[in-house]
Amino acid sequence: MLFENIPLACGSGGRLTSELIKEIFLKNFSNEHLRDLEDSAVLNLDSRNIAFTTDSYVVNPLFFPGGNIGKIAVCGTVNDLSVKGAVPLFISCGFIIEEGFPLETLKKIVLSMKKAAEDAKVKIVTGDTKVVERGKADKLFINTSGVGVFGKNSALNQKNIKPGDYIIVNGDLASHGIAVLNARNNLGIKGDIKSDCAPLNELIHKCVLPYNPSSVRDATRGGLGMILNEAALSCGYCIEIDEDSLPVSTPVKSACDMLGIDPIYAANEGKAVIFISEKSAKNALNSMRKHKYGKKSAIIGKVSSKRGGKVWIKTSIGAERMITMPEGEQLPRIC
Amino acid sequence: MLFENIPLACGSGGRLTSELIKEIFLKNFSNEHLRDLEDSAVLNLDSRNIAFTTDSYVVNPLFFPGGNIGKIAVCGTVNDLSVKGAVPLFISCGFIIEEGFPLETLKKIVLSMKKAAEDAKVKIVTGDTKVVERGKADKLFINTSGVGVFGKNSALNQKNIKPGDYIIVNGDLASHGIAVLNARNNLGIKGDIKSDCAPLNELIHKCVLPYNPSSVRDATRGGLGMILNEAALSCGYCIEIDEDSLPVSTPVKSACDMLGIDPIYAANEGKAVIFISEKSAKNALNSMRKHKYGKKSAIIGKVSSKRGGKVWIKTSIGAERMITMPEGEQLPRIC
Numbered sequence: 001m002l003f004e005n006i007p008l009a010c011g012s013g014g015r016l017t018s019e020l021i022k023e024i025f026l027k028n029f030s031n032e033h034l035r036d037l038e039d040s041a042v043l044n045l046d047s048r049n050i051a052f053t054t055d056s057y058v059v060n061p062l063f064f065p066g067g068n069i070g071k072i073a074v075c076g077t078v079n080d081l082s083v084k085g086a087v088p089l090f091i092s093c094g095f096i097i098e099e100g101f102p103l104e105t106l107k108k109i110v111l112s113m114k115k116a117a118e119d120a121k122v123k124i125v126t127g128d129t130k131v132v133e134r135g136k137a138d139k140l141f142i143n144t145s146g147v148g149v150f151g152k153n154s155a156l157n158q159k160n161i162k163p164g165d166y167i168i169v170n171g172d173l174a175s176h177g178i179a180v181l182n183a184r185n186n187l188g189i190k191g192d193i194k195s196d197c198a199p200l201n202e203l204i205h206k207c208v209l210p211y212n213p214s215s216v217r218d219a220t221r222g223g224l225g226m227i228l229n230e231a232a233l234s235c236g237y238c239i240e241i242d243e244d245s246l247p248v249s250t251p252v253k254s255a256c257d258m259l260g261i262d263p264i265y266a267a268n269e270g271k272a273v274i275f276i277s278e279k280s281a282k283n284a285l286n287s288m289r290k291h292k293y294g295k296k297s298a299i300i301g302k303v304s305s306k307r308g309g310k311v312w313i314k315t316s317i318g319a320e321r322m323i324t325m326p327e328g329e330q331l332p333r334i335c
Numbered sequence: 336m337l338f339e340n341i342p343l344a345c346g347s348g349g350r351l352t353s354e355l356i357k358e359i360f361l362k363n364f365s366n367e368h369l370r371d372l373e374d375s376a377v378l379n380l381d382s383r384n385i386a387f388t389t390d391s392y393v394v395n396p397l398f399f400p401g402g403n404i405g406k407i408a409v410c411g412t413v414n415d416l417s418v419k420g421a422v423p424l425f426i427s428c429g430f431i432i433e434e435g436f437p438l439e440t441l442k443k444i445v446l447s448m449k450k451a452a453e454d455a456k457v458k459i460v461t462g463d464t465k466v467v468e469r470g471k472a473d474k475l476f477i478n479t480s481g482v483g484v485f486g487k488n489s490a491l492n493q494k495n496i497k498p499g500d501y502i503i504v505n506g507d508l509a510s511h512g513i514a515v516l517n518a519r520n521n522l523g524i525k526g527d528i529k530s531d532c533a534p535l536n537e538l539i540h541k542c543v544l545p546y547n548p549s550s551v552r553d554a555t556r557g558g559l560g561m562i563l564n565e566a567a568l569s570c571g572y573c574i575e576i577d578e579d580s581l582p583v584s585t586p587v588k589s590a591c592d593m594l595g596i597d598p599i600y601a602a603n604e605g606k607a608v609i610f611i612s613e614k615s616a617k618n619a620l621n622s623m624r625k626h627k628y629g630k631k632s633a634i635i636g637k638v639s640s641k642r643g644g645k646v647w648i649k650t651s652i653g654a655e656r657m658i659t660m661p662e663g664e665q666l667p668r669i670c
Contacts, residue, residue, distance in 0.1 A: 006441065008434045011466030024441060025428075025462055028449040033425075033460035041460040043425050045385065045484055054427035054480055055463045058472075090368075090378050092389035093360075094478045096431070099343045106341065106359060114363040125368035125376040127360055128390045128478075131346030132668060137393075138471040143429045143463075145389055145480035149380055333467060 011058075011333070013221025014265075014326035037230070039080035039218050040148070042155040049155060051086035053077060054145040060333040062109065062139060064183035066175070066195030069142055070109035072269055072335055074116035074124075075199045076220065077146040082201040083216040083272055085156040085209060086148030088120060094128040094143040101139055109140070120199035122146070151205075158215040158275070161235035163305035165214050166281035168274040170203060170288055171296035172196065172249045173224055174256060177266030177331050182255065189258070191251025198270035198293050207287035207294060208272070211280040219271045220335055222326050225264040227273050228311045229325045239311045241301030241323075264313070265326045267334040275303065346393075346668070348556025349600075349661035372565070374415035374553050375483070377490040384490060386421035388412060389480040395668040397444065397474060399518035401510070401530030404477055405444035407604055407670055409451035409459075410534045411555065412481040417536040418551040418607055420491040420544060421483030423455060429463040429478040436474055444475070455534035457481070486540075493550040493610070496570035498640035500549050501616035503609040505538060505623055506631035507531065507584045508559055509591060512601030512666050517590065524593070526586025533605035533628050542622035542629060543607070546615040554606045555670055557661050560599040562608050563646045564660045574646045576636030576658075599648070600661045602669040610638065 009016045026034060033041040040053035057073045067075075074091060081088040093113065097106070117124050179195040181187065204216060215235075219227045224246075232239045248256070248263045256263045270293060276284055281299060288294035311323040344351045361369060368376040375388035392408045402410075409426060416423040428448065432441070452459050514530040516522065539551060550570075554562045559581075567574045583591070583598045591598045605628060611619055616634060623629035646658040 003438065005435045005437055006432050006466060008466050008468060010432070011464065017464060020464060024445055028445045029459040031458050031460065033458060041425070043460060043482065046383070048381070050380065052425055052427060052482055053461050054429045054478065056429035056431050056465050056478055058431060058465045058467050090387055092387060092480050094389045094391035096391050096393060096476055097341050100340045102340055103338065110359055110363045123366050123368060124364040125366065125378060126388050129346065129352060129355060130391050130393045131341060131343050132393050132473060133343060136473040138467060141431055141476065143389065143391055143478035145427050147378070147387055147482065
């Protein structure tokens, strides 16, 4: 490792997070479930498989346009199960609360979790509460873990991505990252910039899985850029996307330009990246566009066997550049 | 609620934790799984049940005689599944790391988790890493969640505790609480005081479940006193324990006397409280005493129908006093 003390950038979801996970966690906990490094583990219980996932949420600020830490904590875990092809059923929640945290604020957050759980049709079935002294945590951290089951379909895996697959996203990118940054720093950016935080299970199960995708991933920390790099590394093929086809709303695009942030690396909390054969892509796209969380779905690129394991983008002026894993810390504590 | 801002005592595992859970979490997330407020939720997946549990660990200091935050994080979740009667199989881990945390220390903790997982025969199958800015968390917090399955036995529930049941614990009480307090405050207490942190799945599955216990609970935060109160409230019967029969090691007893701590309320990390019929108690006790984590197992009391829903202790001098739920914060951040 290049560091002795853990830098903030290890929480970015980029290359340093990936190194830390491989060097410290994978080396010790190595097993067939963990090695895939996907959004959920697929576990065999006798004759049936279940999906199991966990995420801790440390987003700052706790409230932002479009959501709060509680809504993200439920949606994030629902999405991690859903993109694996599982039906999310049960969620746990572990609260780490800073002493002195206002009870009313906790109530609001818990109410958001309840609503998000109802929206996603999951049950919050077990929990834990810890309180630490003032100054020993930043207000509130929430962990959610989730269990899901597989229906007729089996678990998805990015190893199954094939040359010729089209890549679809279900709408505007980067809005979560920019909404949180704007709320955190009082940037005063005008325009309607709201987090896209949403549970994607219905969209994925009704509009994507029936068309047999090769893989579906959840583009959160590290954004689309990180997910595409992980996918390219895992399947070994080349991913080519087209800058002009990337859906980014006008206010988010202006904010990104102003702040020098590449929307490809900014976080989403309600964006699935779908790899699907050319012949099924159009049907999936049409179906997705009819769903409330998929209205702006777009084909953004495809998988090719020309150059292995890398991600390339064709820019508006026709040039090509490589999209690498995000390096340092672009936006800390985005989720 | 009696408070507007969350006091540290809400993390004690005592009456205030219980109030917070009932007022805020149960009111919003209410469902049949959560309502029992036991160590794990029992969930039905088609024809089979699984157990699911979560715990966040914020123990201070991270290392103490007998264990560290990583060992507790694995053992605690293994034990929560085991006392429900489930075979623990899969563990998730979510790390919240303070920026600047030494990588070497993280490696040591992860190695302890690996060893504890091997000892308990569970797999760590999915994880998450977040890093927060310096000063925004106290070094390291770990969440573990766990999934277990049921063998021939069905899930245990403290509602099944019956009058006449004997109460067994598997050894010396209060050593975890005192070991952590001693390590935290450099109290310089002499004698061999080590945390009892251990995975109890083998003990429970080999030496307890074959004798059909009514219920098994895990006496962690809030100690034996909290668990007995929860059990009495849930089953509606009276629990009577005998002070002279409580196993407490001499150095722990001296430390408790010196510090004014009641060992009944001090935390354990490897103590199961077993409720079992009179005719099976002796066989279970004999079997437990042959196991490495049960050598000092003892019968400490019994369940009676005389007085409902309360816990009484007969003291050494023959007097009786009620054991209520622990009130304030005896030992913050004990696990």
